[in-house]
Structures are given as C-alpha cells and as structure tokens.
Amino acid sequence: MRKAYKILYREGTGELIEKKSRFIASFRPVKTEEEAQAFIEEMRKKYWDASHNCYAWVLGENGEGKRCSDDGEPSQTAGKPMLDVLEGEGIVNICVVVTRYFGGTLLGTGGLVRAYSGAVKEGLKACTVLTLVPAKKLLIDTDYNGSGKIQYLLSRQNIAILNSDYTERVIFTALVPDEEMLKLQADITEATGGKAKLEVSGCVYYSMLEKEVLLFPEL
Missing domain, CATH: 3.30.70.240 (Alpha-Beta Plaits)
Structure with a gap:
C-alpha cells in the first residue's frame, strides 16, 4: 500500500553560533548516493578551510538509504544527531552538510550534539519541504x-x-x-x-x- 512521505523540494542554508564556533547547515535534494557524495564534495571545496564538514543523508520513499559522518568530530556527536533530526522530521531524498569553523572553545560531547542538531533544525527553516x-x-x-x-x-x-x-x-x-x-x-x-x-x-x-x-x- 502506498503512503504519503516528505521530501526536500527546495534547498536552503542555516547558521548557528555556539561559543564562537560557527555551524553552517547546507541542504540539497538528492535521489542517489552519487548525488549526495557529489554535494558533499562540493561543500568540502567551498568550505575548504573549515574545521569539519559533517554530513547525513536519507534516500528512498521509506528512508531505507541512510548514511552519516562525524568527519573527525568525536564519535556520535555530529553525523548521528544530524541524521536523527532528518529521520525525526520524516524527510527523505535529502542531504545535509554541516560545516564547522572552530571558535577556540571546546563544546564537549553534549554541546556538539546540540550544536550539530540545532544547525540542521535552523537550516530546515530555510528549506521547502513537501508532503x-x-x-x-x-x-x-x-x-x-x-x-x-x-x-x-x-x-x-x-x-x-x-x-x-x-x-x-x-x-x-x-x-x-x-x-x-x-x-x-x-x-x-x-x-x-x-x-x-x-x-x-x-x-x-x-x-x-x-x-x-x-x-x-x-x-
């Protein structure tokens, strides 16, 4: 039986500042892993001087294709919280890259989780999501x-x-x-x-x- 689902229709960006660290969330509609990887590489080149470019994606009508990366941040503090937000919103065919420019102050694991997930939530406000x-x-x-x-x-x-x-x-x-x-x-x-x-x-x-x-x- 077919069911309704949500997709990212128009991309957007959002930004969050936490203890002088800058977190930039960039979104792109994607349908394949190849498209997601290409977008991630595009963001890495654009923000080549950043401390980290962490990512998460969800693909397929039922969200069966998913992946995330901490890109050097402590394990489970970046990619997984980002992916949790996407899955919590029920959005598929979406890729998000959160770029971090380190501000000189360590945030701790809890602070990183809040910052990365918060950046994704902020960025989604600038996107168009359709059901x-x-x-x-x-x-x-x-x-x-x-x-x-x-x-x-x-x-x-x-x-x-x-x-x-x-x-x-x-x-x-x-x-x-x-x-x-x-x-x-x-x-x-x-x-x-x-x-x-x-x-x-x-x-x-x-x-x-x-x-x-x-x-x-x-x-």
Whole structure:
C-alpha cells in the first residue's frame, strides 16, 4: 500500500553560533548516493578551510538509504544527531552538510550534539519541504447534465481537476488521493445514475505549493 512521505523540494542554508564556533547547515535534494557524495564534495571545496564538514543523508520513499559522518568530530556527536533530526522530521531524498569553523572553545560531547542538531533544525527553516500524497488520475466521462453534479462533488471533496475537455460529452481528469478513490467513484455513480464512465489512467504522487498542484512520479 502506498503512503504519503516528505521530501526536500527546495534547498536552503542555516547558521548557528555556539561559543564562537560557527555551524553552517547546507541542504540539497538528492535521489542517489552519487548525488549526495557529489554535494558533499562540493561543500568540502567551498568550505575548504573549515574545521569539519559533517554530513547525513536519507534516500528512498521509506528512508531505507541512510548514511552519516562525524568527519573527525568525536564519535556520535555530529553525523548521528544530524541524521536523527532528518529521520525525526520524516524527510527523505535529502542531504545535509554541516560545516564547522572552530571558535577556540571546546563544546564537549553534549554541546556538539546540540550544536550539530540545532544547525540542521535552523537550516530546515530555510528549506521547502513537501508532503507527497499518493493519488490516481481518474478520467470521468459524462454528459452535460451530469457535469455540474460531478464538479460539485469534486469541489466538495477538494479534488483537483487537472483537465476539462468539452466536446459532445465532458471528460474531466481528476487527481484523486488513493484513500478517497472508492468513495468518490461510488458518489459519482450515485449522482449520475451510473451514466458516468470512470477510468483510472495512472498513478502519481502530488503536493500543493501555494495553490499550485505539483505532480511527482512513483519512486
């Protein structure tokens, strides 16, 4: 059964200062380990003079691909706390690099954990994260008498209409979340007396961004 999940859609950066040490969190949407590694190398070159460039990534619809690195910091004080934040937020297809410029004061293990995880949380505020909802494209073929009833049903259930084709008959292409499909099909059949023809034309994931419908293929 498909389920909704969250992805990093637009990258961002955030910064945190802790006892004069500077922590810069940089994010990038990634789909493969190769893309994640390329981003990490890019950040290492950009911040070549930094004390550390620690990273974490989560890949796959279920977050099955994951990795993190302390990059020279004490074990479990950087990469793992960063990864914990990403997993706690439930975001996948994401890579974060936290760059540290040492400020001259040791933070201790607890301080490092708070600083690295805090930098990730701060950086996420500047990113765009989307929730992708599993849905199907439903073709609804109806006569003109039934079109008004169908539009009312779709509007009442907040179902997006991707396309409307008015010829001898009316054909709507609706974007229906998986969990609402059976109910909507039953409602349309009842409202039109079984005259509307229904056909599922494909499976996608979708999200809303400022009232815009964004479609995504299955992973």
